[in-house]
Amino acid sequence: MKGTLYVVGVGPGDPELMTLKAVRILERCGVWLAPAAKKNGESTALGIVEGVVDRKDKEIITHHFPMKKIRMGQAPDPEVKKAWDAAAAQIVAHLQGGRDVAFPTLGDPAIYSTGFYVCETLFALAPDLPVEIIPGVSSIGASAAAAGQPLCLGDDRLVVIPATFENGRLRETLEQFDSVVLMKVHRVMDRLVPLLTEMNLLDKAVLVERSSQGGQRIRRDLTTALQPDNEPHYFSTIIVRKS
16 A cells, blocks of 8 residues: 655644644654755754654654745756655655655645645656645734734735745735735845835835744834844745735
């Protein structure tokens, strides 16, 4: 019998935000393949899991996935593709040996997750292997909760986009939607703050760093993020709500 790959959303950081199903799946799987952003670095997702699930008797594989831009419709960076291929090959070997594999991923797997790239690579190698996606609490929802505000109400129109878009596209999006969630903001604050200021939206924006993690910070004055040595953490999200 072949094993199953479970892509498990483990939430944004607080282990208590993991779902009961995520915990049950991780307890049951004998192999965990955990993504790491740096070579020989620790896995943030694995750290969350270990706050709830005992890793004793588990085979832990920490796999490095380079943090480089992925553009839909374009071939990925060769280093990124190599990482996907290597992860998929390890997973296939375990699944064909009858072992279930859990791939813990931050937040919810459906939102900018490495897990789905690995799934696509896996299907190319062995399309008949079973895969199950376990949803999780998203960083988007956790950020709104931390800021004490809704993402959308009534007939609000909500959009979630990477802040790495060029300013023309960002401006158009901010004009058209009632609520805008900007992800991947930590390196583009020098573009975002002037644009939001120009559009009279700066006071409608809130910056949430490390939502539900240790060191969580809420900033309603985004100009502080432009100060030297005060740049946002990698795990940062901006919510702009016009209402």
